[in-house]
Amino acid sequence: MYNFLTMAHSGWRYLALLALVIAVVKYLMGWLGNGGWGKLDRQIGLITGIVMDIQLLLGLILWAVGAGMGIVGANITRTVEHPVWMLIAIVVMHVGQARVKKADDGNKAKTAAITFIVTGLLVAVGVARITGVM
Numbered sequence: 646m647y648n649f650l651t652m653a654h655s656g657w658r659y660l661a662l663l664a665l666v667i668a669v670v671k672y673l674m675g676w677l678g679n680g681g682w683g684k685l686d687r688q689i690g691l692i693t694g695i696v697m698d699i700q701l702l703l704g705l706i707l708w709a710v711g712a713g714m715g716i717v718g719a720n721i722t723r724t725v726e727h728p729v730w731m732l733i734a735i736v737v738m739h740v741g742q743a744r745v746k747k748a749d750d751g752n753k754a755k756t757a758a759i760t761f762i763v764t765g766l767l768v769a770v771g772v773a774r775i776t777g778v779m
């Protein structure tokens with residue numbers, strides 16, 4: 646059970662990273678280009694949010710199951726540090742998305758680009774820490 650969840654959570658990262666890269670590129674193009682905001686921008690934000698929330702859910706289940714089995718408690722990076730980085734990343738993403746909704750059309754792409762760049766950096770640090778890259 647724990648191994649299956651780890652594989653699902655670990656594998657889903659590629660979708661999450663792909664969604665984040667697409668969002669950053671699209672929003673940067675909008676911000677630095679014509680500054681426009683359209684249906685595709687809204688859809689990218691929605692899909693990236695869902696992909697990230699599924700990653701969060703898998704992480705929470707993994708954490709709870711691992712804690713129940715006494716697996717995650719043994720390692721502070723897995724138990725505390727990685728979840729904290731990721732929770733901050735996801736809160737930043739949701740707060741940013743709420744700001745995008747409220748922003749004027751001319752500022753939506755800029756707000757979204759900044760939101761997803763910061764989210765992506767936080768996710769990259771969280772993944773780098775748990776995979777031992779950093």
Ligand code: HEM
Binds near residue numbers: 658707708711731
């Ligand atoms: C965007 C959010 C997240 C991403 C991209 C992410 C990514 C990853 C990756 C890539 C690994 C596997 C490392 C490896 O293969 O060695 C991992 C492991 C883990 N994640 Fe996450 N994670 C996220 C959120 C969370 C959250 C919110 C929690 C808990 C509340 C969590 C709990 C864990 C745990 C406990 C492991 C260790 C699994 C193990 O090797 O025993 N993750 N995560």
